[in-house]
Amino acid sequence: DGGITQSPKYLFRKEGQNVTLSCEQNLNHDAMYWYRQDPGQGLRLIYYSQIVNDFQKGDIAEGYSVSREKKESFPLTVTSAQKNPTAFYLCASSIRGGQGTDTQYFGPGTRLTVL
């Protein structure tokens, strides 16, 4: 099956801990994205990557870090510097990134809760 997988589905973090959210795609897409969604709000971009070994900050990158060592993988680390990390985290990918009607497809999401 082709698609985007995210793990874990649910994650609980204690104050002061770093946690890493996994995102893998087998769609052969070049571009990958991380969004955060809070209740009643739209999605906000954290980081994006258009090519392996390159990534850029989105609108709310503070307290987060990413890597893109492989085309199919784009893990997100939520660091202790992120003050309010409880949210629904969504990974997306697209064929080219930023081109006209290039469409982003989403993984199933990870729900992070800080205890």
Added chain:
Amino acid sequence: QKEVEQNSGPLSVPEGAIASLNCTYSDRGSQSFFWYRQYSGKSPELIMFIYSNGDKEDGRFTAQLNKASQYVSLLIRDSQPSDSATYLCAVRDDYKLSFGAGTTVTVRA
């Protein structure tokens, strides 16, 4: 960040009726527009995109774009209970999508 505004709803429609959702955007230069459906607790799934003025139809869904007035709408014809969800409007801003907060639709039997 570019602004994308949607009525939060909830929008309640009877089964079989037409649901009309509106979205306005702030950047006059925006070229591509997307509608996603998101069921409670799930991730967004693409319904359709539109980039030319006018209407675009896909099954029971019709997207309408008016760049001069800076709005894009989504019509759902013959609404079904399975259409009950939150509908997200997204506007392309170069490499990223700017999302509205979504309109929640409830289809009552």
